[in-house]
Amino acid sequence: MKKYILKRLLQIIPVLLGITFLSFALMHVAGSDAVTEMYANKGAVSQEIIDAKRAELGLDKPFLVQYFSWLGGFLTGNLGTSYVSGKNVFDTFLSKLPATLLLTLLSVVATIIISIPLGIIAAVRHDRVTDYILRFLSFIGNSLPNFFVALLFLQLFAIRLHWLPSISEGVSLKSAILPTMTLAIAMSAKYMRQVRAAVLEELGRNYVEGARARGIRGRIILWKSVLRSALLTILTLLALSIGSLLGGTAIIESIFMWDGVGKLAVDSITMRDYPMIQAYVVWMAAIYVLINLVTDLLYHYLDPRIRLEAGKAS
Amino acid sequence: MRKTAEKKTEYGPDSLSGNSDTREVRKIQIQEESVQKTPAVRIQKVRHNNVKKRLILFGALVVLLLILTVFSGYLTPYDPDAQNLAIAKMAPSAAHLMGTDRYGRDMLSRVIAGSRASIFSALLLVAVSTIAGTAIGIFCGWAGGIWDTVLMRISDIFLAFPGLVFALAIAGVLGGGIQNAIFALAAVNWPRYARLARSQTLVQKTKTYMEAARLSGSSTWKLITKHILPNIIGPILVTSMLDIGTMIMELAGLSFLGLGAKPPTAEWGSMMSDARSMITTAPWIVFSPGIAIFLSVMIFNLFGDTLRDWVDPKRRI
Numbered sequence: 066m067k068k069y070i071l072k073r074l075l076q077i078i079p080v081l082l083g084i085t086f087l088s089f090a091l092m093h094v095a096g097s098d099a100v101t102e103m104y105a106n107k108g109a110v111s112q113e114i115i116d117a118k119r120a121e122l123g124l125d126k127p128f129l130v131q132y133f134s135w136l137g138g139f140l141t142g143n144l145g146t147s148y149v150s151g152k153n154v155f156d157t158f159l160s161k162l163p164a165t166l167l168l169t170l171l172s173v174v175a176t177i178i179i180s181i182p183l184g185i186i187a188a189v190r191h192d193r194v195t196d197y198i199l200r201f202l203s204f205i206g207n208s209l210p211n212f213f214v215a216l217l218f219l220q221l222f223a224i225r226l227h228w229l230p231s232i233s234e235g236v237s238l239k240s241a242i243l244p245t246m247t248l249a250i251a252m253s254a255k256y257m258r259q260v261r262a263a264v265l266e267e268l269g270r271n272y273v274e275g276a277r278a279r280g281i282r283g284r285i286i287l288w289k290s291v292l293r294s295a296l297l298t299i300l301t302l303l304a305l306s307i308g309s310l311l312g313g314t315a316i317i318e319s320i321f322m323w324d325g326v327g328k329l330a331v332d333s334i335t336m337r338d339y340p341m342i343q344a345y346v347v348w349m350a351a352i353y354v355l356i357n358l359v360t361d362l363l364y365h366y367l368d369p370r371i372r373l374e375a376g377k378a379s
Numbered sequence: 380m381r382k383t384a385e386k387k388t389e390y391g392p393d394s395l396s397g398n399s400d401t402r403e404v405r406k407i408q409i410q411e412e413s414v415q416k417t418p419a420v421r422i423q424k425v426r427h428n429n430v431k432k433r434l435i436l437f438g439a440l441v442v443l444l445l446i447l448t449v450f451s452g453y454l455t456p457y458d459p460d461a462q463n464l465a466i467a468k469m470a471p472s473a474a475h476l477m478g479t480d481r482y483g484r485d486m487l488s489r490v491i492a493g494s495r496a497s498i499f500s501a502l503l504l505v506a507v508s509t510i511a512g513t514a515i516g517i518f519c520g521w522a523g524g525i526w527d528t529v530l531m532r533i534s535d536i537f538l539a540f541p542g543l544v545f546a547l548a549i550a551g552v553l554g555g556g557i558q559n560a561i562f563a564l565a566a567v568n569w570p571r572y573a574r575l576a577r578s579q580t581l582v583q584k585t586k587t588y589m590e591a592a593r594l595s596g597s598s599t600w601k602l603i604t605k606h607i608l609p610n611i612i613g614p615i616l617v618t619s620m621l622d623i624g625t626m627i628m629e630l631a632g633l634s635f636l637g638l639g640a641k642p643p644t645a646e647w648g649s650m651m652s653d654a655r656s657m658i659t660t661a662p663w664i665v666f667s668p669g670i671a672i673f674l675s676v677m678i679f680n681l682f683g684d685t686l687r688d689w690v691d692p693k694r695r696i
Contacts, residue, residue, distance in 0.1 A: 079532060080532075080539050083533070083535070083539070084539055084540070086390055086534060092552070094553070196405075203683075207680060208680050209676075210628040212630055213651070213669040213672065216655070216665055216669065217666075219521075220665075221657075221693035226612070239691070292437075308541045308542075309542040311542070312540070312543060314541055315547060315636070316543075316632050316635060316636060330547060331636055334547065334548075334638065335637065342552065345547075346540070346544055350545075352541075353539060
């Protein structure tokens with residue numbers, strides 16, 4: 066197991082380097098740097114002043130040199146200052162991150178509550194009316210763009226019924242309901258299918274038939290054996306979807322004015338605040354890689370078959 | 380044993396190509412089946428026929444949608460760009476089935492005109508990702524060695540960005556526009572196709588028929604285009620078909636954020652974003668394009684799902 070952890074940790078180093086490199090290169094594609102932005106609205110500035118400032122900030126150095134100094138900044142939490150607010154971008158990112166994490170967490174909880182029971186029911190009632198209805202609903206949920214769902218919810222719950230605020234009033238549970246539900250619907254639709262498939266696969270195994278032949282009640286087989294074995298797959302799939310959820314909150318956050326990193330990213334794009342976009346991209350990717358790593362390790366730890374294999378090998 | 384072998388030939392990818400050989404085999408099999416008909420085989424047969432019917436139905440819907448898109452210029456009841464402030468923000472009526480927007484433009488016409496930007500861009504995007512990804516994947520699988528390692532590590536890096544994060548950043552830095560949005564999403568999507576094509580190529584490479592073709596003197600180019608490609612294209616095309624719906628949504632999402640098509644171009648995502656502030660007074664301006672996105676995504680998803688069931692019935696559980 067230790068060997069495996071070490072191997073996985075070594076594997077993510079090139080990926081992390083690649084992520085930082087791509088995020089850094091992105092800025093160069095933009096064709097504008099801190100100095101051009103600085104003097105953008107200051108009228109005519111002589112080329113000497115611009116060049117002097119560039120030299121001062123190290124922007125005249127070769128691309129790779131700049132990359133490594135930026136990489137050093139990434140490791141020490143200094144990714145430059147925002148063109149707009151002039152503040153440290155990493156600090157700004159960190160200050161908005163909890164709101165996004167909260168939204169993600171709530172959506173995951175809502176997804177679990179909605180999709181796991183429904184997925185199990187659909188699997189147990191395989192190819193009957195209940196299954197068809199649930200699959201149909203999941204299909205609809207899969208085909209609805211989340212910004213459309215968000216606007217529908219806004220219109221219905223905030224504007225027609227006045228139950229909930231249309232623009233979030235700070236980070237509160239009440240303002241979180243609509244964005245959470247929006248994110249949870251799309252995710253549940255996808256996830257319910259996966260739960261159903263996982264449970265169906267377990268139900269089709271020989272031991273289920275054996276247990277049934279021995280006269281064990283269906284409910285007991287389901288709870289004691291089937292769900293217990295399917296749980297591992299279900300949880301792994303869930304953990305993997307957390308990452309994509311984290312990366313998919315941008316539109317929803319900006320519709321509901323939820324003050325998280327997604328909205329920050331969209332706002333920064335509108336204002337061409339490149340260091341801020343860079344910090345968002347590189348950190349979201351780093352978080353995603355870490356989540357995947359932890360999931361993978363947990364999976365290995367929880368699955369006795371793989372654990373035993375690893376134990377034998379080392 | 381016998382039964383499984385039968386199933387394979389009957390429902391395998393070969394049945395898609397429908398050449399005369401397979402048909403002959405199938406005829407013989409059907410005759411055999413009537414001799415020893417087990418209930419399980421019969422149920423599978425019925426199911427397969429159902430899938431075929433659905434495939435035809437949804438295929439027809441996709442074709443209809445594409446016709447609508449191609450001829451959208453002729454199908455609009457009004458000029459989609461003609462402004463008439465006297466009838467601005469009119470609720471849906473007999474004359475304007477989806478109402479009018481804030482400049483008095485007919486919403487139905489704009490939604491129909493928008494299909495070009497929304498659906499065609501998504502098709503182009505899927506085509507670009509599929510072709511680029513497949514080419515890279517076949518190259519990696521075929522060449523192996525250092526090129527394979529390097530390109531696959533690069534694809535790992537692209538896959539390490541969650542969801543829309545990277546596409547958002549690329550489109551943001553490039554400064555919006557529908558071409559940039561397509562480029563951004565294609566940059567994010569090619570690795571999945573590359574991995575699929577690579578793994579399929581590796582499988583085909585070791586087959587005996589490849590050895591035979593090589594021994595009979597086929598060139599590398601011919602081996603790839605005549606032998607590898609036809610054998611791996613099935614699963615890749617199914618993936619592309621399943622991707623179209625998602626891509627329509629993601630492109631519309633980028634446009635919604637102002638990173639895709641820009642007004643006054645009629646495009647569903649940007650139309651919705653443009654009308655957001657009027658959701659209380661004129662909800663039809665927001666919801667008409669939304670329903671258009673929903674319906675087109677649904678049609679493509681239905682077709683993609685059914686196509687997958689048809690090609691690979693085992694995955695249908």
